[in-house]
Amino acid sequence: MIVVRNARVLTPSGIEDASVVIEGDTVHSVGAEPEANGHQVIEAGGAWLGPGLVDLHVHLRDPGQTWKEDMRSGARAAAAGGFTALVAMPNTDPPVDDRTTATAAVERAAGIEDVEIVAAGALTRGRSGEALADFDGMFEAGVRIFSDDGDSVPTAGLLRRAMAYLRDLPGALIAEHAEDRSLAATGHLHEGEVASRLGIAGLPALAEELVVARDLLLAATTGTRLHIQHVSTSGSLDLIRRARAEGVEVTSEVTPHHLALEESAVEGLDTNFKMYPPLRGRDDRVALVEALRDGTIDVVATDHAPHTTAEKEVPFEEAPRGVIGLETAAAVVATNALGGDPRLFFERMSIAPAGIAGLSRHGRLVEKGSPANLVLFDPNLRWVPGGFASKSSNSPFAGIELTGRVLMTIREGKITYEGGSG
Ligand SMILES: [Zn+2]
Incomplete structure (x- = not known):
């Protein structure tokens, strides 16, 4: 007791x-x-004291890149960050995209004690963006959240077919990483003041907003539930507000780093500030904090993306994208957005994400x-973060x-x- x-x-x-x-x-x-x-x-x-935090967006790198993180170290990091459940993105090696890989992920996750790991599955086979993944096989293995995170589904035709298929699987959810590759592929940071000053190719807000707009239109016509991952621009928020007003069933997330940091943080070219979507301008950051408070954005999700120091100790343009976030999320959110409001803090970091993922033992009010x-x-x-439980320490x-x-x-x-x- x-x-x-x-x-x-x-x-x-x-x-x-x-x-x-x-x-x-x-x-x-x-x-x-x-x-x-x-x-x-x-x-x-x-x-x-409230319900344990729930993270809808975590990269555990297991299997395939376990020198960066694995299920066990990721679970320790999650517990240290106050999380009791997390959704593991399927961009592992091999990716989770069929019955066999999904069954393996679900079974291994079941052996982890520190946190409940929910395995997500890919939307397209091999995350190649060419053909739909094995939805029936993954669904039967227990997968309910489907995402090609790291990339958007490249064509509207393929995403529409995925939506039409998953609409009929009870509890299934599409989570989209919104990034138009033709606009974003050569960029390394937000296309704005800092990028022009440094002379480094940027990722325009438009790269995100075009995909958000496309996905919302497709969700409206197919009637499929949609979750937009790591929203970073005020233009995306306008699109989400309008779609919601029209009855589209859409939820969205924001990362702690987009609530706290702006493009100016990238000025020193520290690769621990390189991620997708990139840190945007001040107006965007302020709009994100407001949207999290008013409920336009439903949840905070970390997009915990471990990379080793050696991998990050390269020129900015060559560095992999992503930062860790599990161990600092609660503090960053409290410091920058929800510190004075326990009800809203637990709503956005536990209750809403548990609801979106359908996790009935998480996100519950505390009672007998x-x-x-x-x-x-x-x-x-x-406190000052450092000495992480994660295998990686690429934290801004x-x-x-x-x-x-x-x-x-x-x-x-x-x-x-x-x-x-x-
Ligand atoms: Zn992503």
């Missing part, structure tokens, strides 16, 4: 100052502290009988002071992370 004393708890009736007792994999009570001795008692000191998938988060604790936030820290993560009643005392 675990007792978390003096927490600010996200319950069905709002935020309550309470003690929470966990027994087995379940919340046993929320309220006054129990009398009995012999419990493991955790003093929360007013930190937030709810699953003990929980995070204890101190919104006021200042290493060495930068953040406000808000995960103190403890509990998955199915077991403590998977404990630390963060400063």
Whole structure:
């Protein structure tokens, strides 16, 4: 039995100052502290206790590139970041694109204890953008989220066929990485002021917005549920708002780094600031924070993309795209967007993503009988990230002071992370 004393708890009736007792994999009570001795008692000191965080967008590099990350190290990083569930993108080697690869991914994920790993499947065979993947085989293996993340589905015709097919599989979701290759292929950072000053080819906002517009039109005509990954421009937000007003069933995500950083951060050509979509201008960043608060954007997702130091220690143009994010996400989001609002923090980082992924044991308000998938988060604790549990350390936030820290993560009643005392 675990007792978390003096927490600010996200319950069905709002935020309550309470003690929470966990027994087995379940919340046993929320309220006054129990009398009995012999419990493991955790003093929360007013930190937030809510449902464990859920990340819809993680690259675990397993199988195929396990020198960057693997399921086990990724799960440790996730637990250290307050996550109890994550969706693993299928761009592994081999990619998850049929019954065999999906079954292997689901079975290996089931052996991981620190976090629930949900395997996503590719939209096209081999992620080649040429033919549809084996949806029936993957669906029967348990896959519900389909994405060619890293690339968009290149043609409207192919995506429309994918949408028509997946519309009939209950719970299936298409998640799109929006990037028009013909506009983006030669770019390395946002096509804006900083790119022109440095004389490096940029990725225009248009590369994202064209694909977002196309996908929303296709979702409207097929009636298929669509999730847009890592939205980064205010133009994309306008398109999403308009589509929603017209009844299109679309959700979207933003990364912590797009909430916190702008193109100016790339000025020093530190490759730990290179990712897709790139860090945009100030107006875009401000619009993203606003959209996360007003609900235009449903969730924060990290796009955790590990690369080793050797891989990143090359000229900016040659460096691989992507940054890690699991261990800093909660703090970056609290520092830059949702720090004063526990209800909204848990909504965007746990409740909404669990709902989108259909994870019934995650994203639940804390009450008697709810699953003990929980995070204890101190919104006021200042710390400087470093010494990551991930195998990679390509973080733009290493060495930068953040406000808000995960103190403890509990998955199915077991403590998977404990630390963060400063
Ligand atoms: Zn992506």
